[in-house]
Amino acid sequence: MDETAKLRIAMVLFPRLTQLDLTGPYEVLARMPETQVDLVHHDLDPVVTDRGLVLTPTATFDSYGSPDILFVPGGPGQLAAMRDRALINFLRRAGEKAQYITSVCTGSLLLGAAGLLAGRRATTHWSVHEQLALLGAKPVKERVVVDGNVVTGAGVSAGLDFALALAAELHGPEVAERIQLQIEYDPAPPFRSGSPEKARPETLAALREAAAKLTAERAKVAGAIGRRLGLSG
Numbered sequence: 001m002d003e004t005a006k007l008r009i010a011m012v013l014f015p016r017l018t019q020l021d022l023t024g025p026y027e028v029l030a031r032m033p034e035t036q037v038d039l040v041h042h043d044l045d046p047v048v049t050d051r052g053l054v055l056t057p058t059a060t061f062d063s064y065g066s067p068d069i070l071f072v073p074g075g076p077g078q079l080a081a082m083r084d085r086a087l088i089n090f091l092r093r094a095g096e097k098a099q100y101i102t103s104v105c106t107g108s109l110l111l112g113a114a115g116l117l118a119g120r121r122a123t124t125h126w127s128v129h130e131q132l133a134l135l136g137a138k139p140v141k142e143r144v145v146v147d148g149n150v151v152t153g154a155g156v157s158a159g160l161d162f163a164l165a166l167a168a169e170l171h172g173p174e175v176a177e178r179i180q181l182q183i184e185y186d187p188a189p190p191f192r193s194g195s196p197e198k199a200r201p202e203t204l205a206a207l208r209e210a211a212a213k214l215t216a217e218r219a220k221v222a223g224a225i226g227r228r229l230g231l232s233g
Contacts, residue, residue: 006034007170010067010094012110013041013057014087016077019049020156021104025071028163031179032171040064042086050075061090066097069166073159074106074125076214082113082221091116100169104153104162109218111152112137113225121147125155126196127211134222136231157194160185 009029011022022039030037041047041057048054072091081087091114095101103111108124111117112135122137123129123145132139143158144151144165151169153162164185168176193199208215226232 007032007036007069008067009035009037009069009071010040010059010064011037011071011073012087012091012107013039013047013055014075014077014081014084015047016050016075016080017047017073018075018105018156019051019053019055021073021075021107021159022055022071024157024159025073025104025153025163025166027183028160028167028179029069029071031182032167032175038064038067040090050077061086064090064094067094068098069100069102070094070098072103072107072110074104074109074155078106078110079214079218079221081110082225088114098149100149100151100166102151102153102162102166104159105155106218108132108137108152109135109222111150112222112231115229115231117150118229118231120150121145122150122152123154124152127155127208127215128218131219131222134219134226134232136226136229 026037038059039055039057040059040061043060044057046054046056095116101116105125106128108122109131117135117137120137121140122132123140123142124132129139143154144162151166153159164176164180167179193203196204
């Protein structure tokens with residue numbers, strides 16, 4: 001690790017995370033000045049994402065210490081990660097001292113499971129938006145939500161918006177604008193189906209049906225954790 005770095009970012013890994021949740025923000029945050037980004041996991045063995053991309057951790061939960069920025073991605077592996085005691089304990093410990101506590105997509109459910117979103121405004125993927133309340137958060141339907149030192153992004157591609165917003169919080173809009181131009185982030189999607197409000201009803205229904213089992217299991221686990229932590233009824 002570069003000991004001269006002024007800002008330390010810990011990006012948490014777990015099996016079957018959605019890589020764009022992490023790699024989108026990584027591309028932006030690693031371009032900030034004087035920044036060290038680490039990928040943190042139980043050990044240094046490669047971690048396989050939900051679509052097969054392999055990521056290599058650079059630090060472990062036990063060795064990392066306290067980051068300036070804690071970041072958690074989402075993905076289908078989030079469900080098992082909510083039961084991962086070492087991961088949740090790392091989030092709690094890191095969140096106590098972090099300057100910013102952040103997530104993209106269903107990573108916010110992991111922050112909630114660690115008790116880090118109690119009473120905070122937050123967002124997540126549209127399919128599990130209401131589940132934030134089970135973990136004590138206040139769900140907000142926005143692409144990026146800033147509540148004090150908690151910054152959360154909505155689903156997957158919103159990670160780029162999230163990271164640019166965070167870069168602006170840390171270094172001002174001029175730095176964020178330069179990074180946005182460097183990566184030529186000027187979205188013009190070919191279809192108007194990027195949100196439940198814009199998608200055709202049959203498209204939305206098909207995705208809800210495909211994810212119904214996972215969504216229900218997520219709600220069950222989030223509710224149980226929320227009750228155990230005294231965050232929901």
